[in-house]
Amino acid sequence: MARTAKLALTVSAVTAVALSPSAAFAASSPSPTGGPSHQDVTWMKTSAAGDLFEIQGGRLAQSHAHSAAVKQFGARLTSDHTKSSKDMKKLAAQWRVTLPTAPDGKERAELAQMARLHGAAFDKQYVKTEISDQKTDISDAKKEISSGSNQQVINEARKDLPVLQTHLKLAEQTQSQLG
Secondary structure, X not given: OHHHHHHHHHHHHHXXXXXXXXXXXXXXXXXXXXXXXXHHHHHHHHHHHHHHHHHHHHHHXXXXXXXXXXXXXXXXXXXXXXXXXXXXXXXXXXXXXXXXXXXXXXXXXXXXXXXXXXXXXXXHHHHHHHHHHHHHHHHHHHHHHHHOXXXXXXXXXXXXXXXXXXXXXXXXXXXXXXX
């Protein structure tokens, strides 16, 4: 009988806590140290796939571009996104998030298209693709900064944003050099 009374008391206490307004608020409020939300994980995966796209595209620029400026731009993207990829892998491991091991389907198609090009045709397509891609990446990072819930993931987006903005400026400068 005493055991039944303890169980009833425990169930009543748990129910009271679970139904209290403060418990409901705590459950729905993101914690700055809590795990990443769906938004955070989506950005992490998108960003990681984007890093892989940039690394592979930058390597293509080294072998397919005619313009020294395009080759230099590709080398910069390869270097910066290799670092970004390493940082994202560390963050993902901490939160047990599985990152993609290849660019997404659209990016793979863009890489395949660019791989068929050489010289000036490659230069123009690569820079055009990069301008579009950097704008998307900037928008995604801004969305994570404003809508994310995990402070570490938000901080990663904050760290990436100025690098992406620099890449956009470099892409636009490179495009103007190509004429």
